[in-house]
Amino acid sequence: MRTLTEPFKIKMVEPLRVTTEEYRSVALKNAGYNPFLLRSSDVFIDLLTDSGTGAMSDEQWAGMMVGDESYAGAKSWEHLEAVVKELTGMAYILPTHQGRAAERILYGILGGKGKVFISNTHFDTTRANIEFTGATAIDIVYEEAKDPEIDLPFKGNIDLEKLQQLIIEHGRENVAAVIITVTNNSSGGQPVSMANVQSIRKICDNYHIPLVVDGCRIAENSYFIKHREEGYINTPSEDIAKQMLRLGDAFIMSAKKDGLVNMGGLLTMKDEALSVKCKNLLIISEGFTTYGGLSGRDMEALAIGLKEVFDEDYLHYRIRSTAYLGEKLKEKGVPVVWPIGGHAVYIDAKKLYNKIPINEYPGQALVCDLYIKGGIRCVEIGSLMFGKYDDHGKLIPATNELVRLAIPRRVYTQSHIDYVLDIFNDILEMREQKKGYRITYEPPFLRHFTARLEKIA
Numbered sequence: 001m002r003t004l005t006e007p008f009k010i011k012m013v014e015p016l017r018v019t020t021e022e023y024r025s026v027a028l029k030n031a032g033y034n035p036f037l038l039r040s041s042d043v044f045i046d047l048l049t050d051s052g053t054g055a056m057s058d059e060q061w062a063g064m065m066v067g068d069e070s071y072a073g074a075k076s077w078e079h080l081e082a083v084v085k086e087l088t089g090m091a092y093i094l095p096t097h098q099g100r101a102a103e104r105i106l107y108g109i110l111g112g113k114g115k116v117f118i119s120n121t122h123f124d125t126t127r128a129n130i131e132f133t134g135a136t137a138i139d140i141v142y143e144e145a146k147d148p149e150i151d152l153p154f155k156g157n158i159d160l161e162k163l164q165q166l167i168i169e170h171g172r173e174n175v176a177a178v179i180i181t182v183t184n185n186s187s188g189g190q191p192v193s194m195a196n197v198q199s200i201r202k203i204c205d206n207y208h209i210p211l212v213v214d215g216c217r218i219a220e221n222s223y224f225i226k227h228r229e230e231g232y233i234n235t236p237s238e239d240i241a242k243q244m245l246r247l248g249d250a251f252i253m254s255a256k257k258d259g260l261v262n263m264g265g266l267l268t269m270k271d272e273a274l275s276v277k278c279k280n281l282l283i284i285s286e287g288f289t290t291y292g293g294l295s296g297r298d299m300e301a302l303a304i305g306l307k308e309v310f311d312e313d314y315l316h317y318r319i320r321s322t323a324y325l326g327e328k329l330k331e332k333g334v335p336v337v338w339p340i341g342g343h344a345v346y347i348d349a350k351k352l353y354n355k356i357p358i359n360e361y362p363g364q365a366l367v368c369d370l371y372i373k374g375g376i377r378c379v380e381i382g383s384l385m386f387g388k389y390d391d392h393g394k395l396i397p398a399t400n401e402l403v404r405l406a407i408p409r410r411v412y413t414q415s416h417i418d419y420v421l422d423i424f425n426d427i428l429e430m431r432e433q434k435k436g437y438r439i440t441y442e443p444p445f446l447r448h449f450t451a452r453l454e455k456i457a
């Protein structure tokens with residue numbers, strides 16, 4: 001196979017500061033061994049998230065200059081609305097400042113006490129917005145897909161049998177919506193097949209339940225369908241996305257992912273009565289209906305980004321370059337969640353650092369080592385993020401101790417990724433270490449963002 005090359009050249013650069021291991025050891029200690037508390041200028045390769053961290057194209061930057069900042073009926077709004085209508089086939093388009101604002105509006109209306117939402121996996125802001133209304137969020141990714149090593153093409157699929165059971169169990173009038181998250185962020189960016197969404201649509205029709213597509217990575221998901229699901233290889237990825245979105249009743253998007261912009265979100269739907277309610281909430285909290293939380297230039301850049309993201313060369317590079325990192329790590333003997341998803345590589349820290357006890361956070365130990373050794377920033381998705389305590393203050397661990405390396409879009413080149421791979425040679429030499437970290441401060445909610453830790457001597 002030929003070398004994978006970036007299908008773009010660089011027109012503007014942002015210098016990266018090279019620091020020493022000694023410098024980074026001090027910086028991390030000062031940050032309480034929590035990379036969320038580091039300054040970005042002390043980070044060399046930032047793999048913390050793929051959300052809002054992408055690079056815009058020259059066309060998008062040019063679009064920024066012609067952004068129409070009129071309060072109502074701006075040209076940039078017309079442009080964005082037309083692009084999104086064509087993509088979704090939905091009649092009502094609402095701009096928001098980011099994905100969670102769209103979630104708050106839609107689930108605030110559909111949710112409430114006694115209501116149930118069913119999804120492959122609710123993303124954390126999705127779950128939080130649903131639970132905030134008093135409703136319950138249930139995850140039903142199918143059983144086999146929970147095995148982190150099993151090689152299956154669509155590990156984001158919903159368990160259809162369980163979906164039917166849950167609807168009957170809770171009563172269809174209590175099921176507020178089925179939400180299909182594509183790709184499934186919380187399970188490693190695993191894709192959902194078209195066949196699965198078609199079957200969900202049928203079930204939703206039978207029981208008169210709305211289907212919401214949480215599609216912030218709809219382009220990446222479409223690429224997986226094109227290459228993994230029978231009958232799609234000759235269909236453009238954009239058309240695959242259009243087909244899938246037409247199966248939904250509503251669409252929510254954090255444009256900070258496949259919108260290829262640094263800020264933005266969308267909420268779209270077919271139903272007029274629902275759109276009126278949503279628009280009322282939009283005006284109260286986000287802004288007038290033709291800008292939501294966005295400036296004209298933001299909308300212009302998003303309208304362009306939503307077309308660029310379906311470029312087949314871009315998508316090939318995007319998915320293959322993420323897989324490149326994952327495959328090379330696997331070759332080195334680093335345990336990774338398999339197969340590699342669209343936007344990130346997940347490392348099984350419980351296996352890699354198997355001498356560090358779970359209550360000393362092996363995932364956080366790996367996160368800290370990657371920063372000290374290489375200036376690489378990433379995030380633990382394990383017991384620091386999801387752990388709870390029992391009545392005796394003993395840690396109830398999370399299901400897995402993972403570390404996520406999320407890949408920003410169009411930002412790093414293959415040599416940056418090769419550098420990350422180099423650093424893992426050092427990491428592999430450290431796998432016999434036995435001591436991890438203890439928490440010295442933690443807030444009551446979402447503790448991983450602001451917790452402070454210390455190294456156990």
Ligand SMILES: *Cc1c(COP(=O)(O)O)cnc(C)c1O
Nearest residue numbers: 098099100123125185216254256
């Ligand atoms: C990022 C994300 C959201 C929330 O979007 P924000 O723009 O961060 O508010 C919702 N759902 C999924 C699947 C996401 O990945």
